[in-house]
Amino acid sequence: MPINIQNLESPTRENRLGAITGYQGTIKDLVSKASGCALKNRERLFSQTSACSSGCAQGHLSGIRDAAIVSHAPIGCAADSIGSNVQNKWGNKVRNWENQNVKFICTNMTEEDTVFGAANKLREAIREAYRRYRPKAIFVTTSCTSAVIGEDINGVIDELRQEIPVPLAPVFCEGFRSKVWASGFDAAYHAILTWIVKPPEKKTNNVNMINFRGSAKDAITNIFARFDLKPVFIAPFSTIEELSRISESAATISICGTLGGYLGNGLEEHYGVPYVKSLQPHGIAGMDSWLRGLGKATGREEKVEEFIVEEKKRIAPELEEIRAQLHGKTAVVGMGPSFGHNYVRVLEELGLEVLWGATWHFDQQYDHGTCPESSLKLSSAEKDLPVSVCDQQNFEILNLLHKLKPDLYVSRHGGTSVWSTKMGIAAAMVADEYSAFGYQGLLDFGYRLIDTLANRSLAKNLAARIELPYSDWWLQQETFSLLEEAVI
Amino acid sequence: MAQVVEQMRHVCALGALQSVLAIERAVPILHAGPGCGQKLWDVLGLENGCQGSGYTGGHTVPSTNASEKEIIFGGTTRLREVVANSFKVLKADLFVVLTGCTSDIVGDDVAEVAKEFQEQGKPLVYAETGGFKGTNLYGHELVLNAIFEQYLPPAGGAIENGLVNIWSVVPFHDAFWTGNLHTIAGLLSRIGLKPNIIFGPGRGVNALNKVPQAQFNLLISPWVGLRNVKLLQEQYGTPFLHYPALPIGPTETGKFLRTVAQFAGIATEPVEQLIVESENDYYYYIERAADILLETRMMPRRFVTIADSFYALGVSRFLINDLGLLPETQFITDDAPVEYQKDIAAEFEEFIEGIKAPVVFTNDGGEVHEQIRRINFHSRPLIVGSSWERVLSKEINGYQLSVTLPVSDRMVLNRSYVGYDGAQRLIEDIYTVVLQDFQ
Numbered sequence: 001m002p003i004n005i006q007n008l009e010s011p012t013r014e015n016r017l018g019a020i021t022g023y024q025g026t027i028k029d030l031v032s033k034a035s036g037c038a039l040k041n042r043e044r045l046f047s048q049t050s051a052c053s054s055g056c057a058q059g060h061l062s063g064i065r066d067a068a069i070v071s072h073a074p075i076g077c078a079a080d081s082i083g084s085n086v087q088n089k090w091g092n093k094v095r096n097w098e099n100q101n102v103k104f105i106c107t108n109m110t111e112e113d114t115v116f117g118a119a120n121k122l123r124e125a126i127r128e129a130y131r132r133y134r135p136k137a138i139f140v141t142t143s144c145t146s147a148v149i150g151e152d153i154n155g156v157i158d159e160l161r162q163e164i165p166v167p168l169a170p171v172f173c174e175g176f177r178s179k180v181w182a183s184g185f186d187a188a189y190h191a192i193l194t195w196i197v198k199p200p201e202k203k204t205n206n207v208n209m210i211n212f213r214g215s216a217k218d219a220i221t222n223i224f225a226r227f228d229l230k231p232v233f234i235a236p237f238s239t240i241e242e243l244s245r246i247s248e249s250a251a252t253i254s255i256c257g258t259l260g261g262y263l264g265n266g267l268e269e270h271y272g273v274p275y276v277k278s279l280q281p282h283g284i285a286g287m288d289s290w291l292r293g294l295g296k297a298t299g300r301e302e303k304v305e306e307f308i309v310e311e312k313k314r315i316a317p318e319l320e321e322i323r324a325q326l327h328g329k330t331a332v333v334g335m336g337p338s339f340g341h342n343y344v345r346v347l348e349e350l351g352l353e354v355l356w357g358a359t360w361h362f363d364q365q366y367d368h369g370t371c372p373e374s375s376l377k378l379s380s381a382e383k384d385l386p387v388s389v390c391d392q393q394n395f396e397i398l399n400l401l402h403k404l405k406p407d408l409y410v411s412r413h414g415g416t417s418v419w420s421t422k423m424g425i426a427a428a429m430v431a432d433e434y435s436a437f438g439y440q441g442l443l444d445f446g447y448r449l450i451d452t453l454a455n456r457s458l459a460k461n462l463a464a465r466i467e468l469p470y471s472d473w474w475l476q477q478e479t480f481s482l483l484e485e486a487v488i
Numbered sequence: 489m490a491q492v493v494e495q496m497r498h499v500c501a502l503g504a505l506q507s508v509l510a511i512e513r514a515v516p517i518l519h520a521g522p523g524c525g526q527k528l529w530d531v532l533g534l535e536n537g538c539q540g541s542g543y544t545g546g547h548t549v550p551s552t553n554a555s556e557k558e559i560i561f562g563g564t565t566r567l568r569e570v571v572a573n574s575f576k577v578l579k580a581d582l583f584v585v586l587t588g589c590t591s592d593i594v595g596d597d598v599a600e601v602a603k604e605f606q607e608q609g610k611p612l613v614y615a616e617t618g619g620f621k622g623t624n625l626y627g628h629e630l631v632l633n634a635i636f637e638q639y640l641p642p643a644g645g646a647i648e649n650g651l652v653n654i655w656s657v658v659p660f661h662d663a664f665w666t667g668n669l670h671t672i673a674g675l676l677s678r679i680g681l682k683p684n685i686i687f688g689p690g691r692g693v694n695a696l697n698k699v700p701q702a703q704f705n706l707l708i709s710p711w712v713g714l715r716n717v718k719l720l721q722e723q724y725g726t727p728f729l730h731y732p733a734l735p736i737g738p739t740e741t742g743k744f745l746r747t748v749a750q751f752a753g754i755a756t757e758p759v760e761q762l763i764v765e766s767e768n769d770y771y772y773y774i775e776r777a778a779d780i781l782l783e784t785r786m787m788p789r790r791f792v793t794i795a796d797s798f799y800a801l802g803v804s805r806f807l808i809n810d811l812g813l814l815p816e817t818q819f820i821t822d823d824a825p826v827e828y829q830k831d832i833a834a835e836f837e838e839f840i841e842g843i844k845a846p847v848v849f850t851n852d853g854g855e856v857h858e859q860i861r862r863i864n865f866h867s868r869p870l871i872v873g874s875s876w877e878r879v880l881s882k883e884i885n886g887y888q889l890s891v892t893l894p895v896s897d898r899m900v901l902n903r904s905y906v907g908y909d910g911a912q913r914l915i916e917d918i919y920t921v922v923l924q925d926f927q
Contacts, residue, residue, distance in 0.1 A: 046573035049551035052523025074589055074619035075493060076500030076524065079531040082894045085876075086535060101495065101879050105854070108493045109620050114593055125492040132494070132854055144521050145589045145620055148559060175521035176555050176590055391522070394547050395577055414534070415526070415547035467579075469515070469544035474577040482573065 003193070003266040003367060008154060009172035010190035010262065012053075013180040014041075018364035021179045023389035024480045027341075027357065030387055031379035034364035034371050040486035050360075050391040051413075052175030054141060055080045056184030058104075061139045061171065061191075063088055063213070063236025064243070068103040068135035070125045072118070072153060073143030077175075078106035091213040091237055103133040109145050117149060122156050130164050136240035137167040139191055147174035167240075169195035179391055180361045182258045182336065189263035192235065192243055193270075200248040200271055207294065208252040208267065210234045210260035216434035216441070223291075223438075226307055227300045234263070247271035251297040253290065255433045256280060257338035257372055258363070265367035274298075277366070279374050280338060283346035284312065287438040289373070311439040322446035323351035329453060332404055334358040334397055335412035337389075339430065341374035343410060344385060346436045350446045355404050357387045358397060360413065388480070394419055398470060399479045401425055407453060424463030426456045495853025495876040497796070497821040497893055498661070499528050501617040503624025504631040506532045508584045509545045510659030512692030515580040518551035519567045519598060520588025524619070525549045532624070535875075536893050537663025537900030550574045554590045563596045571605060571612070581693040582639065584631060585614035592618030606638065611693075613638035623823045623851075625796075628658045629715045636719055640700055643724045648701045651682045652752070653726075655716060656708040657734065657798055659687045663895040667904030668734070672708065675741070675907055679749055679759050700724045706748065708734060710797035710835065711828040732835050734802030737810040737911035738767050739840070766908040773912060780919070787922060788887050790814050790865050794856050794873035795892035796822035799905075800847075801835055803872050803891065806911055808839045813870065815845035816863050821892075823851045860884065870918065887921050 003010075013019035022042030023030065033039045054077055062069050062084040071078040081104040089099050105128055107113075107121045122140070129138050140157060157168045169191040173184045207224060209231040217233055224231050229250065232242055246252070252267050253276040254260020264275030278293035279286040288308055295304030331352045333340050340359035347354050357378075365371055378385060390396050394416055401409060401420050409420035409427045417427035428449060430436075436445035468475075502524055505516040518525050529546050533539050541548060550573075552558065552566045567585070574583060587598055602614035615634035617627045632655075654672055659665045666688050673683040684702060686695045705717040705728040717728035729751040735744035742763045749759040781787065791813050793800040800820045807813040824832055829849050836845045850856060857880050860871075871877050871886045875896040881888035890897050891905065891914075904910040 045569055046577055047551060047553050047570060048547055049518055049520075049525025049529075049549045050522045050547070050553055051526045052521055055523050055527055074500045075496060075498070075623070076502055076528055076619040078493070078496055079499045079503075079527045082496055082535045082896065083530045086896045099879050099882075101876060104494065106493045106496065108491070108851075110622075111618075111620050114589075114620055121491055128492050128494075128854075143589075145593065148590060148593050175523045176559055179522060179553065179555060181523065391553070392547055414530075415541065418541060418546070419548070467543070469548060469578050469580070471577060471579050482577075 003262065003269055005194045005266065005270060008170065010186040012178035012183045013186065013361070013363060014178060017366065019180045019361050020364070020389055021361050021391040022483055023362060024483060025387065027375065027379045027385045027387050030362065031371055031375050034362070034375070037364050039364055042486050043484045044393065045482045045484060046395065048394055050179070051181040053173040053178050053181055053184030053187055054143060054175050056181050057171050057173035057188040058141055059084050059087070060185060060188045060235055062102045062104055063091065065237060065239050066136040067240055068105070068129040068133045068138045070122070070129050070138055070140045071104065071106045071143065072109070072122050072140060072146045072151065073106060074109045074145055075106050077143045078104065087213060088236070094213070094215050094217070095237065103129070103135060105129045109143070114145060114149055117151055119151065119156050122151070122153065123160065126157070126160055126164065126168065130166070135166060137169060137196060138164070139169050139171050141171045142174045144174050144176050147176070167195045182361065185259050186262040188235070189266065193263060193266045196240060196243045197247050197267070198244045202248055204248045204250065206230050206232045206249040208232055208234055208246045208249045208273070210252065210254035210263060212236060212255070212433045215432050216437050219437070223307070227295070227298070227303050229298060229300070247273060249273050251276055251294060253294055256336070257366065257374060258336050261366045261368070275368070277368055277370070277373060279377055280342040281438055282342050282436040283349045283442045284439060285345055285349065285377070286342055315439045315443055318443050319446070322443060322450065325450050326351040326446065328353065329408060330355050330406040331408040331410055332356045332358070332401060332406045333410050334416055335430070336360045337362045338372060338374055339412050341372065341378050343430070343436070344378055346442065346445070347410065349442060350449065352408070354385065355406050356400060357385055358400065359387070359389055360392050362389045392416060395470065395474065396479060398423065398468070399475060399477065402475050403479065408449065421459045422462055422466055422468060424459050426452050426459050428452045493852050496531070497851055497853060497874060497876070498623045498625060498823060499531055500619030500624060501621045501627030501630065502586055502588050502619050503528045503532060503661070504615070504617055504627030505549060505586055506545070506624070506660035507628045507631050507658065508586070509542060510665070510687040511582065511696065512689060513543065513580050514582040514584060514692070515544050515574065515578055516549055517571055517574050517583055517585045518549060518588060519563060519585060519591045519596065520551060520554060521590055522551070522553035524588045525551050531894060532660040535896040536660065537895045537898055539660055539663065539900070544578060544580070550578070554588070559590050559594055562594065563591055564598070564601050567596065567598065567601050568604070571601065575610060581611060583612045584635065585612065586617045586631070587614070589618045589620055592616055592621070611639065624661055625658055625712045625822055628661070629713065632716045633719050635696070636699070636716070636723060639696070643700065645700050647703060648682070649703055650680065651684055651698065651702045652676060653684045653699050653702040653705045654708070655705060655713040658712055661796070661893055662798065663893070663898070663900045664903055664905055667902040668906045668910070670902065671904040671906040671910055675745065676748065678762050679745060680754055681752060700726070702726055704728060704751065707731065710801055710832045711824050732801065732832070733805055734798045734906060736802045736905055736907070736914065737806035738770050738908060739809040740802070740805045741907050742767070770908045770912065777915065786868060786926065788813065788870035789867050790816050791870035791872060792816045792818065792860060794819040794821060794853070794871070794877060796820070797824050797832055799872070799892045801832070803914070804836065804845055805839065806914065808843055810911065811915070815843065816865065816869065817846045817848055817859065819856045820847060820849045821851050821853065821856065824849055887918070887925060889918055889921055
């Protein structure tokens with residue numbers, strides 16, 4: 001489905017990419033059904049709180065240095081700005097930048113507003129955001145409440161465009177529309193693509209580097225410099241001016257297939273900026289694929305090959321030592337789909353045996369029309385890995401861990417690793433998107449796993465003393481017994 | 489309530505899910521959007537003293553994760569399914585169904601669903617806590633009243649002399665709630681009362697079931713909880729004592745103990761003895777600390793609080809009455825309802841030596857910061873607030889300590905700021921900030 005920047009909103013991942021949140025099977029089955037777009041979602045008879053589009057959209061946009069967010073919502077929907085503020089401070093520390101508080105205003109919708117609408121408050125909030133922060137752009141995010149009452153957000157914004165001299169961008173990210181919270185990333189990037197990005201005036205040697213908090217920015221800057229390329233880190237910690245010129249870049253590349261696909265493909269379709277469609281740069285095969293993709297997109301294949309050969313040679317002896325220490329250890333993976341299917345491979349490169357790959361959703365195809373590269377790669381392996389899809393449903397994950405009893409649970413997204421630790425299973429949560437980045441990152445991640453397994457006292461002590469909230473009945477059930485059959 | 493809000497210092501009514509989690513083995517079931525539980529837990533659980541998910545919080549909380557389907561066709565079928573399976577999957581003594589904005593707007597008949605389970609004898613109550621209805625403090629009151637009305641037995645049971653229910657700081661909203669409640673219970677035990685608290689470790693439904701048997705309800709709070717003690721008075725005829733200030737430091741704690749003793753009708757000697765002993769202990773340390781407090785350069789003289797009404801009042805009483813500091817404007821950020829604001833403001837005129845502190849009620853942190861930038865402190869001020877103030881403090885060259893939501897820059901386990909010991913902790917924390925500032 002082409003990315004239409006004339007539309008006000010991006011379609012959800014369910015509608016656009018055939019995304020699902022309920023599945024159990026194997027990687028080969030998943031990929032073969034996805035290739036024909038034949039997968040049907042399976043609902044659950046029980047569910048636990050997951051996450052929503054608004055959190056993803058707001059979290060990502062509020063990292064932009066000189067933009068403001070106006071959240072048209074009851075105040076709880078703006079609660080995530082506190083976490084964003086903390087995340088931004090962490091990113092500032094990495095960059096040696098002075099801290100500033102997140103530029104974020106909520107319209108604080110009340111009961112009265114649900115009856116009469118709150119267009120006036122929205123107008124005031126946008127004006128206040130401009131007065132308080134003098135931002136270079138204002139993103140206006142929606143909520144379940146503003147959407148259900150049918151607030152005319154676009155009407156309000158259109159009126160104010162005469163008055164406020166910076167781009168005003170609506171971001172349609174109300175939580176109930178999609179079970180796939182990553183739809184919120186698309187909503188954010190749709191707003192950037194539609195309201196911020198300008199047509200190119202020239203071509204540059206910049207590479208749009210889509211990521212989250214960018215801890216590896218120095219490493220990437222150095223690697224890209226060898227190829228005479230310069231990364232522009234998107235979207236957190238960028239500026240509106242930088243974002244407005246990403247149409248001039250030589251290529252777009254992403255740390256995460258889920259995160260970057262919408263913007264990357266949008267820039268390629270509309271401005272001819274090639275989007276690197278590769279594995280994620282985690283581990284050896286991932287970095288090979290990622291760099292070769294970049295080399296091909298920018299005509300730098302030779303230099304890239306030199307770098308790859310050099311680096312692989314450099315890390316080989318140390319990697320062998322790490323593999324020897326991790327050999328035979330078992331792991332279960334629970335992550336977003338793009339990270340999850342990449343990390344299975346990373347763990348195997350480190351010598352672990354992956355017993356199961358659970359992902360928080362699955363896109364049957366990306367915006368460029370193919371099944372996710374990391375899933376294709378995994379399905380082409382000899383071993384047919386058991387996999388499942390759930391929107392971070394802990395009851396399913398814990399049942400699974402209870403049965404598989406791996407040495408290690410490797411997760412991404414807060415709120416699951418603590419539960420495996422409570423079961424006595426050591427956990428490593430990949431909070432930083434650059435864990436296991438490239439060749440050196442693979443070694444560093446290997447050492448982290450060795451350390452995690454070397455002293456499991458916290459997991460053991462905790463497991464011995466606390467009670468899990470799950471009933472014996474549930475832990476003895478078949479893991480997917482509350483997953484309903486697909487409705488055709 | 490401010491028209492627009494910058495720098496969130498409370499969340500919405502559904503945030504009361506954390507009050508349910510504070511009752512041991514009680515589980516909230518959200519009938520709400522997919523992200524509500526995560527966003528609220530992220531603030532109350534992670535970014536406020538690192539309180540975490542505990543027995544069954546965080547991503548373990550059951551939720552219908554209401555989607556377009558539940559909004560268009562109604563969500564009661566989905567709710568029924570999730571509730572029924574919650575009973576099977578999770579081990580709990582009490583389930584509390586909490587609705588979010590979507591359910592409250594489309595008008596799902598949640599009462600009917602709850603009734604079906606209640607009629608089967610299941611321990612389940614419900615509260616309509618759509619986020620747009622108010623703050624999590626308001627939600628806390630709604631949830632407690634729902635539990636009192638739908639779970640507790642009818643009036644008529646025996647009253648246990650000396651048994652006192654304690655209602656005070658709001659769990660998880662106050663990062664120090666476990667320590668604070670534990671300290672209050674300890675003080676009351678020492679004057680011969682039997683404190684009953686439903687929140688925190690080792691209490692749970694056993695403590696909850698004892699609520700109707702209390703001799704009286706003690707509310708230590710500027711306003712949060714008034715609805716609850718009034719309901720208990722109506723429902724069981726239990727009288728209540730409303731003590732507005734969180735007792736921090738010797739002056740307020742002594743006054744608090746005497747007030748409670750008088751209300752409870754207990755002998756004064758043990759109370760006076762406790763006060764003397766505690767003050768002797770407290771001043772042993774203050775005598776030693778005095779050298780540094782009096783003879784170090786750069787000690788703050790003036791302070792502001794930017795806090796919920798508990799800490800704004802409790803901390804300012806302590807800093808003025810016991811530590812000799814002077815107040816600039818005190819900002820109350822918990823969206824205290826207008827009907828209580830006059831009484832709360834009056835409490836800020838009750839300091840020693842006729843000292844008064846101007847009070848501003850606003851939950852808009854941006855407005856607060858604008859006002860603080862205009863104050864001339866004539867020295868480096870002490871800013872007692874939340875982690876939102878760290879950037880401001882640097883800008884105006886202040887000393888900053890986070891005590892109120894969000895306390896994202898501190899790890900809190902059982903620290904308490906209440907009573908004599910709590911005041912000592914507060915002194916340690918404030919002056920550690922001062923001493924570390926230049927070293």
